[in-house]
Every structure is written in C-alpha cells, then in structure tokens.
Amino acid sequence: MCRIKSIVISLWILACATKSLESAKILAVFPFTGPSQYICVQSYLRTLASRGHEITSVSAFPQKTPLKNFRDITLQIEQSHHDESVINAIGEMSESKLDQMKMVKDYILLTSLVILKNEEFQKLLHSNEQFDLIIIEVFCQDSLYALGHHFKAPMIGVSTFGTDVVIDQLVDNISPVAYVPAPSGKNLDRMNFWQRLDNLVAYTIELMYNHLVIIPEQQRYYEKYFPNATVRLADVRRNFSLLLLNQHYSFSWPRPLVPSAIEVAGMHIDHKPSKIPDDMEAFISASTRGAIYFSMGSNVKSAFLPKHTLQEIMNAFASLPVNVLWKFEKPDLAGKPKNVYINKWFPQPDILAHPKVKLFITHGGMHSLIEAVHHGKPIVGMPVFYDQDLNVQKAVSKGFGIALNFRNFTSTELRDAILKVLNNPTYTERAREISAIFHDRPMKPLEAAIYWTEYVLRHKGAPQMRVAARHLNFLQRHSVDTIAVLFGIPLLLIIFITRGAYKLIVKFFTCKEPAHKKRKHD
Known part of the structure; x- marks a missing residue:
C-alpha cells in the first residue's frame, strides 16, 4: 500500500510540475566513448523526448530505431583507439598517481577533439539554431562547457560516476577532505590521520593537475573552436544550473550537497525487468544451487585479459558447483569449462534481477555497483582502475561484498571468495538491506532527474538554486x-x-x- 501511495504521489508531482511547461529544444552532448556512460542517460533522454521535448543528442551511440522528437549527431569513434586506451589504463593504473592522471588527460583530450572536429557538430555551432537547454556530460571537458554561453541557454551537467573535487567546483559544492574520499583513492569516509593525509595528497594532486595541465589544454580548445567567445573559461565552467549525479548515500556515504547537485543513481534501470533470452534462462535454471554472473563491464573487455589471468578464472569456475554466465567478447574461449556460458553481451539488469542469480562478479564500475544494489545482489569485486577500487571497498564496508586484487589473484582465492559469499547468507541479507534503503526515496531516480530538468526549464535556469560562491574568487x-x-x-x-x-x-x-x-x- 505504501509503495502504491509513493508511486501515485510521484506521478502527481510530475503531472503538476509540467502543466504550464511548453516543449523545449534540448542539446545533449555526451563525449565519452564508453557505452556504459551513454546507457546511464539513455532512458533519461528518451523520457524527455516522450514528454514532448525535442532532443538533439551528440554521442557515439545513435538510436537503433528512429524516435519521435529525437535527432542524433553521431560521433565517429575509432574503436581500436578506445580499446588501446583501456588496455593502457589497465597497466598504468598500477603506476603512480601522476601516471594515472596523464592517462585520464590523454583520454579526455581525445574525446574532446572527437566532438569539436565533428563536421555535423561544427555546422550546428555555426547555424542559427537555438536551444532552451544544454545537457552535457561533465568530466574535465571544460571547453565544451562553452555551449551554454554560445547558445545562451542554461546548462545541466550529468556525471555518470558521481562527483569529485573538480566536478564539485562546477556548482561550488564543497568537498571536506577530512571525510569525503577522493574517488581515485582507497579510503572510506571514516579515516585515521594517515588516511586523511593520503586523501589530502590525492585531492591536491587532482586539483593541481586539473588546473595546471587539463584546463590549460581545454583553454586552447576553447579559444580555437569558440573564437567569438567573450566570457572567460573560468566563468563558463561555473555556469551550471544543475548537476545530476550518478551516486546515492545508501551505498556510499552522506556528504554535503548544494541544492543544485541532485543524486539520481539508478535512473537508467527500468522498473520492471524484461524476459531474458531462452538459452540464458535455460542455463540459469539448470543450476540447482543458483547461478553466477561475471562481467568486467563495457570498457574493460574480458578478451583483453592476459592468458594467465583467463586461465586462473577458468580454473576457479570449473571447480564451482554452480553455473556461471560470463560476458566474453569473443565467440570462442579455448578450454571453457562446461558450467560456463559465454556471450559478448548480456542484458545485465535483467540477469541480476533473476531470482536464481546469487552473485555478481564485477570490476566495480559505478553502473554495475548501482545495478547490484538495485537488485540486492552481493558481489565479488576485482577493481581495475580509477573509482572502481573505492566502489568495491564501499561494498566490502557495507557487508555485501568481497574484494580481490585484479592484478594478482589465484584460482583458489577466487573460488574461495565466491564460495564464501554463496555459503554465507549474511552477504545476501546485507545486500537486500542496502537495496531497501536505496529504493526508499520520495521519487524514483528517473522521475527526480526529469522533475529537476524541467524545473530548470520552468525557472529560466533556476538562479535561485545557485550558491553565491560562484561570484567570489578563491581567497574570498x-x-x-x-x-x-x-x-x-x-x-x-x-x-x-x-x-x-x-x-x-x-x-x-x-x-x-x-x-x-x-x-x-x-
């Protein structure tokens, strides 16, 4: 009864909010080349289109079938370049913090240029077309933040992995270093002296590298591709009306957020799971003790893994009394155990929703962690780079996961971790408790994202939500x-x-x- 009442209230709020709102022209720019980043916003953009707004989406992932009110400007991504960046990242993320930052910078510059050099995008920039709103992915792509000023439209930023000290600056949010961990670190929110010191070092490196290396590069792009701009880049990057953050305190921690920073983790997940393909269903059902799902995400492909790592994984799976579904990007895997089903793609949310799937082995990407929490499934995490290590540590600290060292694990360690989670009901119970907290919100995350997006449209950029810090310099x-x-x-x-x-x-x-x-x- 309470759940029905909550749904009715949410629908009533959305209905009332849009009575006087006319359809808007929206430019949505998502430069990252990984499909998981676009999956995060796909339902959001489609819902805006279904509500009568005209969407122009700039991304590498056009709609497979034409949609009403939806226009794609398709970015041509060289997949081999993207795969090479990921393979390099797997190695470099074990190096120093500066090496990690350099890898991120190189990737950001590549994705920025892919958009800025796109012929159709350039035609759009030099056309007389007007937009009522700019929605843009935020991750150190500062030159692209000029689109708000260029089209004289308010901007909404979407961060597909949550926020950090650099993203916080876009809406003048605060990141207390004493208890808000840097996403690229390994510390949780309760830190001792040495952990706080380590967190301070991580914050300082990220800020300095961003302001001394990344922003100067973006400044050059800004001057080249927006030659008629009359506003400083420093002011452009602080001109956001709203941030939609793919995070939630239920599986991380409470932290300060200004009114214009909204948590919407889970907005990409459909409420009702779809039926999975028959062959997958049959394989899951054939396992009397339940099944396991294993995926390294959309960017880190299992086919990239070294041969010895693949062999350790197969040895571990072969020794299990349950069936394993493994997202593997090649049609054949030599030596594949009989209890393993490989496929280059799985409907991950639907697989995790299956009652017989008991465990998720994951790289710890934000979207995978959110989907595990959404469906109340425990995890065994093998983080690879950036925020994944901290994401897995969150699951461990909350009691619904076990962490393994991705670069140095044996088949025995992997098997023991899997069996520990499967045989100890505490992990599943804790996953369900966290899931219940995650779902206990006044509005569903997608509804919240739509509501606040249209709030910005209704109130002409919603200046009343912006804190006065944007008018102060650093010293002030x-x-x-x-x-x-x-x-x-x-x-x-x-x-x-x-x-x-x-x-x-x-x-x-x-x-x-x-x-x-x-x-x-x-």
Missing part, C-alpha cells in the same frame, strides 16, 4: 582575506606593543647612570 570563497584580517590585526597589535615595550626597556637601562660614575662625580 575560502575566507582567506577575512581570516587574515581577523588574526592579522591582533598580531600587529601584539607586535606593536612588544616593540614599544622593548624600546622602553632598552631606554630604561641605557639611560640609567652607572653607580661608579655617580661616585666619581661626587
């Missing part, structure tokens, strides 16, 4: 000037008084005539 935002005055004046007074007292003491002792000289005069 961090109260350096006022703190300097507050502590500076007393310090000057102390110095002045001390100096005066010193002069008086010196004068007293130098002016006093010695006793032997006084007797001589007598």
Whole structure:
C-alpha cells in the first residue's frame, strides 16, 4: 500500500510540475566513448523526448530505431583507439598517481577533439539554431562547457560516476577532505590521520593537475573552436544550473550537497525487468544451487585479459558447483569449462534481477555497483582502475561484498571468495538491506532527474538554486582575506606593543647612570 501511495504521489508531482511547461529544444552532448556512460542517460533522454521535448543528442551511440522528437549527431569513434586506451589504463593504473592522471588527460583530450572536429557538430555551432537547454556530460571537458554561453541557454551537467573535487567546483559544492574520499583513492569516509593525509595528497594532486595541465589544454580548445567567445573559461565552467549525479548515500556515504547537485543513481534501470533470452534462462535454471554472473563491464573487455589471468578464472569456475554466465567478447574461449556460458553481451539488469542469480562478479564500475544494489545482489569485486577500487571497498564496508586484487589473484582465492559469499547468507541479507534503503526515496531516480530538468526549464535556469560562491574568487570563497584580517590585526597589535615595550626597556637601562660614575662625580 505504501509503495502504491509513493508511486501515485510521484506521478502527481510530475503531472503538476509540467502543466504550464511548453516543449523545449534540448542539446545533449555526451563525449565519452564508453557505452556504459551513454546507457546511464539513455532512458533519461528518451523520457524527455516522450514528454514532448525535442532532443538533439551528440554521442557515439545513435538510436537503433528512429524516435519521435529525437535527432542524433553521431560521433565517429575509432574503436581500436578506445580499446588501446583501456588496455593502457589497465597497466598504468598500477603506476603512480601522476601516471594515472596523464592517462585520464590523454583520454579526455581525445574525446574532446572527437566532438569539436565533428563536421555535423561544427555546422550546428555555426547555424542559427537555438536551444532552451544544454545537457552535457561533465568530466574535465571544460571547453565544451562553452555551449551554454554560445547558445545562451542554461546548462545541466550529468556525471555518470558521481562527483569529485573538480566536478564539485562546477556548482561550488564543497568537498571536506577530512571525510569525503577522493574517488581515485582507497579510503572510506571514516579515516585515521594517515588516511586523511593520503586523501589530502590525492585531492591536491587532482586539483593541481586539473588546473595546471587539463584546463590549460581545454583553454586552447576553447579559444580555437569558440573564437567569438567573450566570457572567460573560468566563468563558463561555473555556469551550471544543475548537476545530476550518478551516486546515492545508501551505498556510499552522506556528504554535503548544494541544492543544485541532485543524486539520481539508478535512473537508467527500468522498473520492471524484461524476459531474458531462452538459452540464458535455460542455463540459469539448470543450476540447482543458483547461478553466477561475471562481467568486467563495457570498457574493460574480458578478451583483453592476459592468458594467465583467463586461465586462473577458468580454473576457479570449473571447480564451482554452480553455473556461471560470463560476458566474453569473443565467440570462442579455448578450454571453457562446461558450467560456463559465454556471450559478448548480456542484458545485465535483467540477469541480476533473476531470482536464481546469487552473485555478481564485477570490476566495480559505478553502473554495475548501482545495478547490484538495485537488485540486492552481493558481489565479488576485482577493481581495475580509477573509482572502481573505492566502489568495491564501499561494498566490502557495507557487508555485501568481497574484494580481490585484479592484478594478482589465484584460482583458489577466487573460488574461495565466491564460495564464501554463496555459503554465507549474511552477504545476501546485507545486500537486500542496502537495496531497501536505496529504493526508499520520495521519487524514483528517473522521475527526480526529469522533475529537476524541467524545473530548470520552468525557472529560466533556476538562479535561485545557485550558491553565491560562484561570484567570489578563491581567497574570498575560502575566507582567506577575512581570516587574515581577523588574526592579522591582533598580531600587529601584539607586535606593536612588544616593540614599544622593548624600546622602553632598552631606554630604561641605557639611560640609567652607572653607580661608579655617580661616585666619581661626587
């Protein structure tokens, strides 16, 4: 009854909110080449189109069948370049923090240029077409944030992996370093002194690298591709009306968020699971003790893994008393165990929704973790790079997951981790508890994303949601000037008084005539 009431209230809110809203022209720009990033927003954009808004989507993933009110500008991505970047990342993410940042920078520059050099996109920039709203993926693509000023339209940013200290700056959110972990680190929100120090170092490196390396590169793109721009890039990047964040405190931690930063984790997941293909259904059902699903995500393909790693995985799976569905991108896998079903693609949310699927072995990508939480499934995590390590640590700390070292594990360790989760009901129970918290919201995440998007449209950019920090410089935002005055004046007074007292003491002792000289005069 409560769930039905919640659905009715949500629908009523959306219906009331859009009574006076006319259809809008929306430009949606998603430069990342990984399909999981676009999957995160696909339902969101399609829903906006179904509500009468005209969508122009710039991405590498056009709609397979034409949709009403939906126009695609397709980016031509060289898949081999993307795969090469991922393979390099697998190796470089075990190196230093600066090596990791360099890999991210190279990838960002590639995706920025893919859009800026696109012929159809350039025609759009130089046309007379107008838009009411810009929706853009935010991940250090600062030159593209000029689209809001270029089209004189408010901007909404979508972060498909949540927020960090750099993304927070776009809406002047705060990231208290003492208890908000850097996504690329390994610390949770409750840190001891050394962990807080490590977190501070991670934050500092990310900020400095972004402002000293990434932003200067984006500045050059901004000047080249937006030559008539009259606004500084520093102001352009702080001109967001709203951020939609693919995160939720139920499986991470509570943290400060300004009104214009909205958590919408799970907005890409359909409420009702679809029927899975018959052959997959038969394979799952044939396993009397349940089945396991294994995927390294859309970017890190299992086919990329070294031969010895593949062999350790197959040895572990062969020793299990359950069937395993494995997302493997090649049609054949030499030595594949009989209890393993491989396919280059699985309907992951529908697989995880299956009651007989008992465990998810994952790389720990944000979307995979959200889907595991949504469906209440425990995980065995093997993180590869960037935020995946921290994502898996979240699952471990919440009690619904076990972590393995992706670069150094044996078949025995993998088998033992799997059996530990399967044989200990605590992991599943905890996964279901977290899932219940995740679902307990006044509005479903997609409904919330639509509501706040149309809120920005209704209120012409919703300036009432923006904090005043966007009008302050660095010293003012961090109260350096006022703190300097507050502590500076007393310090000057102390110095002045001390100096005066010193002069008086010196004068007293130098002016006093010695006793032997006084007797001589007598």
